[in-house]
Each structure stands twice: as C-alpha cells, then as structure tokens.
Amino acid sequence: xxxxxxxxxxxxxxxxxxxxxxxxxxxxxxxxxxxxxxxxxxxxxxxxxxxxxxxxxxxxxxxxxxxxxxxxxxxxxxxxxxxxxxxxxxxxxxxxxxxxxxxxxxxxxxxxxxxxxxxxxxxxxxxxxxxxxxxxxxxxxxxxxxxxxxxxxxxxxxxxxxxxxxxxxxxxxxxxxxxxxxxxxxxxxxxxxxxxxxxxxxxxxxxxxxxxxxxxxxxxxxxxxxxxxxxxxxxxxxxxxxxxxxxxxxxxxxxxxxxxxxxxxxxxxxxxxxxxxxxxxxxxxxxxxxxxxxxxxxxxxxxxxxxxxxxxxxxxxxxxxxxxxxxxxxxxxxxxxxxxxxxxxxxxxxxxxxxxxxxxxxxxxxxxxxxxxxxxxxxxxxxxxxxxxxxxxxxxxxxxxxxxxxxxxxxxxxxxxxxxxxxxxxxxxxxxxxxxxxxxxxxxxxxxxxxxxxxxxxxxxxxxxxxxxxxxxxxxxxxxxxxxxxxxxxxxxxxxxxxxxxxxxxxxxxxxxxxxxxxxxxxxxxxxxxxxxxxxxxxxxxxxxxxxxxxxxxxxxxxxxxxxxxxxxxxxxxxxxxxxxxxxxxxxxxxxxxxxxxxxxxxxxxxxxxxxxxxxxxxxxxxxxxxxxxxxxxxxxxxxxxxxxxxxxxxxxxxxxxxxxxxxxxxxxxxxxxxxxxxxxxxxxxxxxxxxxxxxxxxxxxxxxxxxxxxxxxxxxxxxxxxxxxxxxxxxxxxxxxxxxxxxxxxxxxxxxxxxxxxxxxxxxxxxxxxxxxxxxxxxxxxxxxxxxxxxxxxxxxxx
Numbered sequence: 001x002x003x004x005x006x007x008x009x010x011x012x013x014x015x016x017x018x019x020x021x022x023x024x025x026x027x028x029x030x031x032x033x034x035x036x037x038x039x040x041x042x043x044x045x046x047x048x049x050x051x052x053x054x055x056x057x058x059x060x061x062x063x064x065x066x067x068x069x070x071x072x073x074x075x076x077x078x079x080x081x082x083x084x085x086x087x088x089x090x091x092x093x094x095x096x097x098x099x100x101x102x103x104x105x106x107x108x109x110x111x112x113x114x115x116x117x118x119x120x121x122x123x124x125x126x127x128x129x130x131x132x133x134x135x136x137x138x139x140x141x142x143x144x145x146x147x148x149x150x151x152x153x154x155x156x157x158x159x160x161x162x163x164x165x166x167x168x169x170x171x172x173x174x175x176x177x178x179x180x181x182x183x184x185x186x187x188x189x190x191x192x193x194x195x196x197x198x199x200x201x202x203x204x205x206x207x208x209x210x211x212x213x214x215x216x217x218x219x220x221x222x223x224x225x226x227x228x229x230x231x232x233x234x235x236x237x238x239x240x241x242x243x244x245x246x247x248x249x250x251x252x253x254x255x256x257x258x259x260x261x262x263x264x265x266x267x268x269x270x271x272x273x274x275x276x277x278x279x280x281x282x283x284x285x286x287x288x289x290x291x292x293x294x295x296x297x298x299x300x301x302x303x304x305x306x307x308x309x310x311x312x313x314x315x316x317x318x319x320x321x322x323x324x325x326x327x328x329x330x331x332x333x334x335x336x337x338x339x340x341x342x343x344x345x346x347x348x349x350x351x352x353x354x355x356x357x358x359x360x361x362x363x364x365x366x367x368x369x370x371x372x373x374x375x376x377x378x379x380x381x382x383x384x385x386x387x388x389x390x391x392x393x394x395x396x397x398x399x400x401x402x403x404x405x406x407x408x409x410x411x412x413x414x415x416x417x418x419x420x421x422x423x424x425x426x427x428x429x430x431x432x433x434x435x436x437x438x439x440x441x442x443x444x445x446x447x448x449x450x451x452x453x454x455x456x457x458x459x460x461x462x463x464x465x466x467x468x469x470x471x472x473x474x475x476x477x478x479x480x481x482x483x484x485x486x487x488x489x490x491x492x493x494x495x496x497x498x499x500x501x502x503x504x505x506x507x508x509x510x511x512x513x514x515x516x517x518x519x520x521x522x523x524x525x526x527x528x529x530x531x532x533x534x535x536x537x538x539x540x541x542x543x544x545x546x547x548x549x550x551x552x553x554x555x556x557x558x559x560x561x562x563x564x565x566x567x568x569x570x571x572x573x574x575x576x577x578x579x580x581x582x583x584x585x586x587x588x589x590x591x592x593x594x595x596x597x598x599x600x601x602x603x604x605x606x607x608x609x610x611x612x613x614x615x616x617x618x619x620x621x622x623x624x625x626x627x628x629x630x631x632x633x634x635x636x637x638x639x640x641x642x643x644x645x646x647x648x649x650x651x652x653x654x655x656x657x658x659x660x661x662x663x664x665x666x667x668x669x670x671x672x673x674x675x676x677x678x679x680x681x682x683x684x685x686x687x688x689x690x691x692x693x694x695x696x697x698x699x700x701x702x703x704x705x706x707x708x709x710x711x712x713x714x715x716x717x718x719x720x721x722x723x724x725x726x727x728x729x730x731x732x733x734x735x736x737x738x739x740x741x742x743x744x745x746x747x748x749x750x751x752x753x754x755x756x757x758x759x760x761x762x763x764x765x766x767x768x769x770x771x772x773x774x775x776x777x778x779x780x781x782x783x784x785x786x787x788x789x790x791x792x793x794x795x796x797x798x799x800x
Contacts, residue, residue, distance in 0.1 A: 075278025326438030427452025545648035736771030
C-alpha cells in the first residue's frame with residue numbers, strides 16, 4: 001500500500017510541474033490573508049494643512065482589466081478606445097479629511113464606478129481637477145474642496161495619451177486641457193492590415209548606441225497609429241463648464257503656464273519618427289505662446305535624437321529642460337551643455353544655466369556654469385536659487401547657492417559629496433507653494449531649511465536643519481530620538497514651526513501626526529489599522545556582518561511566526577545588487593528595524609508564516625574603486641556577498657545552511673542565476689523578470705555603460721546564459737509575457753529556460769499572460785505566490 005501511495009505522489013508531482021496548461025492558483029491560507037487586504041488611502045495634503053484628500057483604490061487590477069485592447073507605440077502603452085495609458089492606476093473613491101477635527105467627509109456627485117486619476121490642485125487649492133475614464137473615454141471632473149462635491153465639467157473627451165493633461169491658470173477659474181480632435185483619423189488594425197511592402201531600416205554611418213528599448217514603432221502602420229493617438233486639440237475650460245478653442249490639432253507633449261498666466265510653454269512633436277528610440281527623442285519644438293494662443297517665440301527645435309554621444313552622462317546639444325522660473329511672473333530658464341553633450345570631452349565646466357526673459361528670443365543670460373551635469377534648480381527670489389548637478393561616473397554631486405541678479409561671483413558651492421554616501425547626506429531643502437502655486441525655497445530670517453533621512457552608524461534618526469546663508473553652515477534644530485519607532489519627517493511649516501511626521505514601528509501601521517516644535521506636543525491626524533495582524537509580532541532585526549574582504553554588510557532578518565529556540569529552519573535570502581565606487585558608501589546601513597513589516601506581492605516576508613527564516617534586502621554591493629569598474633569583479637563579489645549572508649545567519653544557529661533559497665526580481669533575478677551557476681550555496685532559486693544574456697543588451701545595462709565591444713569579457717562572464725552548463729540547482733523562472741522594461745524581454749527567460757532544459761538542469765518557467773515588468777493582476781499575483789510557495793516547499797522542505 002505504501003509503495004502505491006509513493007508512486008501516486010510521484011505521478012502527481014510530474015503532472016504538477018509538467019508543461020500542461022494550468023489555471024490560476026491561489027496560495028495557502030497563511031499567505032492569502034496577507035494579500036487580500038484593504039490598504040490605507042493615498043493622501044494629498046494642501047499647503048495650509050487644512051484638508052487632506054484621501055484616495056482609495058483596489059490593491060490589484062484584475063486579469064480582465066489587463067486583457068483590454070492595448071497598443072504599444074513609441075514607448076507608450078495605450079488603451080485606444082479610451083485614449084489613456086492602458087496600465088494607469090485608478091482610484092475608485094475620494095474623500096476629504098478636515099484637519100481641524102480629523103473628520104472625514106464623503107464627496108457627493110462622484111461618477112458611478114469611478115476610475116479616477118490625474119488629480120490636479122487649482123492654484124489656491126480650493127478646487128481639484130481630475131479625470132474619470134468612462135466607457136467613451138476620459139472625462140474632466142472637478143472637486144469643490146470646501147463643499148465636498150464633485151461634478152463633470154464638460155462633455156469633452158480628453159486625450160491622456162502623452163504629456164500632462166490638465167494645467168490650471170492662476171485665476172483659479174480656467175484650465176487648459178488636451179481633447180481628442182473633432183475629426184480624429186481612424187486607426188489601422190495592424191493584425192488584419194495587408195502589408196504594402198517590407199519595412200526597411202538604414203544606417204548612414206553615424207553611431208546610434210541606444211539601450212534596448214521596448215514598445216517601439218516597427219512599421220508605417222505603427223507610425224500612423226502613433227500619430228493618430230498623439231494628436232489632440234488644446235481647449236480652455238472654465239470651472240462653470242464653458243469650453244473655448246485654444247489651439248488646433250498637434251502632437252502635443254507637456255503644457256506649462258507661466259506663473260502670471262500670460263504665457264504658455266508648449267512642447268510639440270513631429271516627424272520623422274524612429275524605430276530605435278521612444279517618442280521623447282522624436283523631433284520636437286518648445287514654443288512660447290501668449291495666453292490667447294498667439295505664437296511669441298520658438299525656444300528650441302530638437303532634432304531626432306538617435307545618435308547621442310556614448311555614456312550615461314550624454315545629453316543633447318543645445319537647450320534642454322526649458323521651464324518657467326517659479327519666482328518670477330514670466331521668465332524662462334534652461335540647461336545647455338558646454339561639452340556638446342559628450343562626456344568623453346575633458347571640460348572644466350559641463351553645463352550652464354541660462355535665463356531667457358521677455359521677449360523670449362536671443363541668446364539669453366548665462367547665470368552660472370557647473371562642473372557636472374545640471375539636474376535641478378529651485379528658486380527663491382531674484383537673489384537666491386539652489387542649483388544641483390551630478391556626475392554618474394564618480395558619483396559626485398554639488399549643490400550651489402546662486403544669486404541670479406549678479407553677473408560675476410554670483411554662486412558658491414555649499415555641498416560637494418558622493419551622492420551614495422547616505423551618512424553624510426545633508427537632506428533636501430524645504431519648499432512651499434507661493435501665491436502662483438509654484439514651489440519655491442522656504443526662507444526665514446536669512447535661513448533655509450533641510451529635511452534629512454538621518455542615516456548613521458547608530459541607526460536612523462531623521463532631522464530638520466537650518467542653513468544660515470551668511471555663515472553657509474547647517475544647524476540641527478530637531479532630530480527624532482525614537483529607538484523603537486521610525487519618525488519620518490514629511491513636511492515643515494516654518495510659519496507655525498510645526499512638522500508633519502509619519503510614525504511607524506515594525507508592528508504599528510504608519511500614521512500621520514503634527515509635531516509642534518515650540519512645545520514638542522504631538523497630535524495624531526490619522527488612525528489607520530494594521531491590516532497584517534497575523535505577522536504583527538514577527539521577530540525582526542537588522543543584522544550586520546562582514547564579507548571576506550572586510551566590507552561590512554547588513555540585512556533585515558525575520559524569524560518564523562512559530563519560531564522555537566534551538567530549531568534550525570530553511571531560509572529564503574532576497575537581494576538586489578547595487579554598484580558603488582567606494583567601499584565606505586557600500587558598507588553603510590540604510591535599513592531600519594523599526595520600519596513597518598509591510599508585505600507586498602514581490603517580497604518574501606509571507607514565508608515567515610510557513611516556517612522559514614527570511615533574510616530580506618541583504619546587502620549585495622558590487623564595488624569598483626578608482627579605475628576599476630564594479631562589474632570587472634561582479635561574480636566574485638556576488639558570491640562573497642551571498643556566502644557572508646548565509647554564514648552570518650548560520651552562526652546565529654537559526655538555519656540549516658543546506659536548505660537556503662535565493663530570490664530576486666529584475667536585476668535581482670540576474671543575480672540569482674549567476675549565484676546558482678557559480679556557487680553551491682543554495683538549494684533552490686527564484687528569478688522573476690530577469691535578463692540572462694547580456695549580449696542581447698549590447699550597448700549597456702543597469703549601471704554598466706560600456707558596450708559589449710568595449711568589454712566583451714565582462715558581458716560574457718556576467719551572462720548566466722553563457723554558463724548554463726554549470727547550472728545544477730533547481731531554478732524557478734517567472735516572467736510577464738508583456739514585459740516593457742529595457743533589456744528584460746520575455747525572450748530572455750524563454751531562451752534561458754530552453755538552454756537549461758536542453759542541458760538537463762532542473763528548471764520551471766512560468767509566463768504570466770498580460771503582465772509587464774511588475775505584476776498587476778490579482779490573479780497573477782496570487783499565482784506567483786503559489787508557484788513560489790510550491791517551489792520552496794518542494795526543494796527546501798522535502799527531505800530524501
């Protein structure tokens with residue numbers, strides 16, 4: 001009888017892991033009750049701290065929703081019926097919380113079966129525009145904050161396919177929106193269209209070393225459909241529903257209205273299109289119009305950008321990042337490369353910041369030159385702005401204080417640091433909305449303010465600093481002292497000397513409070529309950545340990561909910577490799593044991609309920625010092641990181657080191673495949689949505705900017721596909737069939753599986769219909785958890 005049962009189990013196992021079609025499965029009860037929960041709302045808080053807009057949504061989409069028609073064109077994924085992103089996150093309920101008494105007011109007048117998104121404050125924040133996606137398309141709606149009412153403004157059908165959709169005028173009475181053209185052209189059904197000829201691509205000898213982008217145009221039919229879906233008319237709509245024409249049909253991107261409302265900055269795309277790059281690099285013009293839609297000046301005409309110089313720091317020639325100064329009525333600024341956008345050119349200064357005032361023509365006024373690439377400017381007034389640059393190759397960033405009104409000696413460097421150095425991060429400068437509704441630096445008594453995460457060797461203690469503009473020094477005025485909780489500083493109100501904070505612990509759901517710095521009183525704002533009560537008492541700690549070369553590493557350790565002292569458990573190690581240019585930054589601890597234990601579909605925390613030790617977010621630094629690039633020793637460092645993590649937990653007497661699995665997503669999946677190929681540390685692996693053959697991403701990947709032809713040995717050595725013959729450890733491969741991430745084509749998992757199967761390796765491939773790089777449908781998420789659970793039970797719990 002026992003023999004028959006044993007044979008039956010073997011047959012069942014063979015059927016379960018065979019290639020037969022499989023219906024969506026659900027994980028065990030312990031896991032399911034942590035997935036099927038209602039989460040706290042997303043919050044939008046007004047500047048005056050009077051009202052909080054609460055946005056509620058379903059945690060997951062359904063597979064039915066993901067199965068709706070979708071066109072993938074020029075880097076976009078579009079629902080052609082409704083003319084909005086096919087994978088946009090919708091909210092299905094909105095309410096308002098009054099901070100005066102914390103009462104929650106339901107909004108009346110919302111549409112039936114709401115699918116709400118594109119929330120946009122009016123300048124004075126008394127109103128909020130939003131969109132509802134109905135059966136016929138995208139509708140424009142308005143919320144009256146004081147009266148807690150909602151209404152549809154007009155019967156216009158909007159075009160939400162490209163760029164921003166709604167832009168408020170400073171009068172709080174009108175807005176510009178993009179609507180579908182009255183005479184919209186018909187789309188071509190590419191599945192049934194008869195080709196008129198082949199698709200031909202030509203190289204003219206110029207180098208065009210681009211990443212392996214997804215969802216690109218492929219033929220003339222795609223070009224036609226992209227143009228149809230990108231075209232819109234811009235309309236002016238009042239809060240009373242009056243609609244007037246503003247500008248005719250065009251392929252418009254972003255709309256930006258000057259602070260005083262007199263001018264509009266408009267981006268418009270044009271042909272020729274490209275089959276190599278997404279639409280953001282198609283030819284486009286940036287033009288200033290009057291508020292009455294009369295053309296004032298063309299600021300820049302950008303050609304098709306297929307052949308940027310090589311390197312992560314390469315940018316286009318000429319003007320880029322054109323925008324309005326937030327502190328002036330109507331004045332433009334832009335960035336301009338001084339090295340022609342080529343990082344290989346040796347230059348003292350890489351970029352310059354230029355202001356262009358009325359009438360928006362001519363060369364403009366150069367305000368300053370920066371040593372690195374410009375990436376942000378935050379304005380305060382005509383005598384003060386904060387400018388920041390960065391350079392990826394050496395991880396350097398500089399922050400400058402600029403006096404825009406001066407011609408010479410108008411700026412000074414206040415921070416010059418490695419941006420990966422979290423222990424010495426000075427924080428982010430505090431801003432507020434000015435009378436035009438634009439963010440500007442908060443300035444009081446000749447001081448600026450900074451909010452910082454507060455990572456240190458002793459732990460994480462977020463802080464508020466002042467920065468004295470005369471002394472060019474920071475001074476701490478508040479630092480969290482919690483040792484059993486985490487107090488994140490969300491916003492600082494300098495007028496009332498109050499902080500809005502979010503406090504949590506490993507078993508207390510994050511909630512908002514107001515901390516009065518004058519008397520240190522703290523007042524609760526929200527009271528969200530913990531929806532994950534079955535793991536609220538799980539044992540959690542951040543452990544530190546050393547790699548064999550002395551580099552200090554960290555990880556977050558969770559013990560099983562049924563933990564018994566002295567018992568050895570199987571373990572799941574989950575990680576993601578990160579590149580550094582110095583050992584000091586690589587060894588810093590940015591994990592906090594007081595963070596709320598928050599399981600999500602991608603995390604391994606669920607398995608504490610199934611008798612596993614979980615080592616999450618284990619440090620996997622890949623360090624390249626000086627002239628050495630991190631990836632030059634990728635495999636060696638990868639294995640050293642894994643060995644150190646397993647040894648650390650094994651030395652605590654918690655695990656059976658022969659029953660350890662490793663898992664990861666995306667670049668983490670790439671890590672998993674390499675570890676299983678080049679070490680014998682693991683009993684099983686889980687790799688989701690990864691890339692395994694680096695020659696399929698020949699012009700760089702992740703943080704590797706060298707091409708395959710620059711470093712062929714690196715590409716070969718790092719590719720698990722090239723070493724498939726070394727794989728003997730059971731590997732579960734999971735991939736979305738519609739992955740849109742650069743480099744992680746579904747083909748990566750399919751080809752890797754075929755290689756492993758052909759070589760006799762134990763491997764299972766699960767392809768998720770309709771899913772992208774991250775998984776959205778509830779059916780998919782539950783099935784992935786089931787697959788992982790079955791795999792772990794089979795390879796870590798089953799004994800010979």
